[in-house]
Amino acid sequence: MKKRSIVLRKIVNGVVTGVAGAAAVAGIGMLLWILGVVVQRGITAIDWEFFTRLPAPPGELGGGVSNAIAGTFIITLVATLMGVPIGILAGTYVAEFGRETRLATAIRFCANTLMGAPSIVIGVFVYTLIVIPMGRFSGLAGSVALATIMLPIVARTTEDMLRLVPNSLRESALALGAPEHNMIVQVVFRAARSGMLTGIILAVARVSGETAPLLFTTLNSPYWSLALDKPMANLTVTIFNYAMSPYADWQAKAWGASLLITAAVLIMNLAARALARERRLTS
Amino acid sequence: MTSSASGSEIIVAMPGTRLRQNQKLASQVFRSCAGLCGCSIIVVMAAILFELLLNSSQAMATLGWRFLVTAQWDPVAGKFGALSSIYGTAVSTLIALVIAVPTSLVIALFLVELCPKGLSGFFRTAIELLAAIPSIIYGMWGLFVLAPFMARYVQPVMGKYLGFTPLFQGPPMGIGMLTAGVILALMILPFVSSVMRDVLEMIPPVLKESAYGLGATTWEVTKDVSLKYGRAGMVGAIFLGLGRAIGETMAVTFVIGNDHSLSVSLFASGNTIASTLANEFTEASEPLYLSALVELGLVLFLMASAFQLIAQLWLRAAAVRMGTQ
Incomplete structure (x- = not known):
């Protein structure tokens, strides 16, 4: 040296x-x-009207984004209802039944690849899968796109959390004569509950701020529309459209919507973190 | 007497009874459901590939390899060359890596080796929260705050001192390749630094202690022991960042300028595959136009999947070599 x-x-x-x-x-x-x-x-953009009024016509002052708030909520909710149960069951299969079999390895591999897939590609996929056959943009298509993004995240975190559950718990349940599904749902899930919940919250947080997969699936709408088979207003695409518009008032609205989304996403993240920390302390 | 999934008690049935058979059936059903849901992930993956291939077949048949190697993008004339998008994706990702990799390394080093114990949790959470901010917020911030900042303070200085290279010539507009790269760097930083942190934490303490025992300084231990030992993991972290940066859409779309021209200068506008898709997909009225855009999506999907795959395999191999699995 x-x-x-x-x-x-x-x-x-x-x-x-x-x-x-x-x-x-x-x-x-x-x-x-x-x-x-x-x-x-x-x-500065957030006031009572921001939450309660529909968007004003281009160039006019005032108005709000009530339809977009409702739309984002509905799209995310429907996506969660589709993505979370399937994701949990998929993760359960890999962790409890498949383990190291070839099928489980293939599922794990696909889930990892899907997690790395750009969200805009998921948008293109859902466009070809749903929007073209239906002939129009729809809230449902956006939900499917978001669910597709959630699915591998929920599956992988569920698997990781279930693997942390000690085998002795499973064995004691089975030794008592409990059927396999009872063992998993009432013993293993219960032991992994807070970890799974953390994963679900993080997945919801991740998709609720997504824009790219909604651009050409849900599109956007200036009207109050709650029908899942029609274009639906949503906050993130509204931010994109308003920010790119030449009107100062719309740009201000875009900042207001940005604050709303950021606050929601960060609160969900911090909640998930608090939950995870609590788990570490109690176990 | 049946067992319910929501109830807290498990009903144990005697072997051979009807209840026992029902329970067995229920277990079978549960298992099949879980298996089906598991397989759905493979189906989704296959369906994405299938749909992208199917819907881009027209562009592939009509344009062939020219799609990938020509830069002329003129939907009206039916000319589609993806080169500028692919080039923009590569350059913006490269800028992001050049900025993010060294920064992530020193941040990881700080978190693992240098930071006082009490503060490290706070720093970790803050860095990780950077990853939680949605892409579109980065876009807003990039367009309205970072781009003017770059135009006023950063680019004029770079143009003055580095302007002799063709990379930093042209008017400082703020939006363009460089700003997109900076935003991407910020967005992948949490991911890269978190993997690097894991790698640094995996180094066996005894190795570091022996180096310290020989009188090495913290930096020397990191540079000569930790980095050499964890080299494979570091490369995996870089690939992970690469896979993330390549498909990032909204933030880039806001600040890159969205221009289908090839230019050497990093101050100039450009586009990426993702930004082209975001901007033009809803405008594509001609079947060939749409098909060309879907092919762009396919190219992006394959690139991102390849990097993801390399990162996974590499990190797994690294973990095996380091004896943690």
Whole structure:
């Protein structure tokens, strides 16, 4: 080894320490910068009308995004109802029945690949699968796209959580004569409950901020529309359309909607984290 | 007396009784349902490939390989060359990696080796929350805050001192390839640094302790021991970031300028596969136009899947080599 002066080595070490600390602080700085801008610009756009009124015609002041708030809620809810049960059962299959079989390995592999698939590609897929045959954009198509994104996330986290449950629990249930499905639902699920819930919340948080898969599945709508088979207003596509518009009032509305979405997503994330921490403390 | 899934008690039936047979049947049904749902993931994966291939077949037949190697994109004239989109995807991802990889490394180093115990949880949560912010929020911030900031403060300085290279020439407009790369870097940073953190934490303490025992400084231990030992994991982290950055849509669409032209300068507008899809998909009225866009989606899906696959296999191999599995 080359001989180097201890002073120089200590200086290099000090510089790297400083740079590393600065990078971490800068990362947090970026987070605060983004959140700060969203809050500062969003809060001025949010008033009572923002929640209760329909969008104003282009160029006119006022109006709100009540239809988009309802639409985002419905689309996400329907996606959750489709994606979560299938995802949980799929994860259960891989963790409890399949384990290391070839089928389970294939499912795991596909789930990992799907998790890495760009969300806009999922949008293209659902467009070809649902929008073309139906002949029009629809809230349902957006829900299917979001459910497709949720499915592998929920399946993988469920599998990971179920694997943490000790085998002795399963064996004691079976030894008592409990049928397999009772063992899984009432013993294994119960032991993994908070972990699974954390995963579900994170999956819902992830899709509720998605825009790309909705652009050409759900589209957007300036009207109050709750029918799943028609284009449906939603917050994220509204942000995109309003931000790209030349009207200052619409851009302000886009910031208001951004604040709403960001707050919802961050609250869900923090809740999931709190839940996970609680689990670590109690177990 | 039947058992219900919501009830807290499990009813145990004697062997051979009717109840026992019902329970067996219920278990069978549960198992089959779970199996079907599991298989649905494979079906979805296959369906995505099938639908993309089917709906892009017209473009493939008409345009052939020219689709991938020409840059002229003129829907009116029926000319579709994806080169500018592919080039833009590659360049913006590359910029993101150049910025994000070293930054992630030092952040991971800070979190694992340097940060005081009490603060590390706070730093971790904050960095991870960066990953939770939706893409469209990055887009809003990028378009209205970062792009003007880049145009006013960063790009003029870069143009002044680095303007002799063709990469940093042209008017500082704010929007363009460079700004898109910066946003992407910020978006993949949490993912890359979290994998790097895991890798650094997997290094056996005894290795590091022996290096410290020989008198090495923290940086020397990291550079010569941790990084060498965890090299494979670091490469896996980079591929993971690559797979993330390549398909990022909304943030890029907001700031890249959306222009189908090839230019060397990073200040110039461009587009990526994802931004082209986001902008043009609803406008595609001609069947060939739509087919070409679906083919773009297919190219993106294959690229992202390939990087995802490499990252997974690589990280698994790395974990095996490091003896954690």
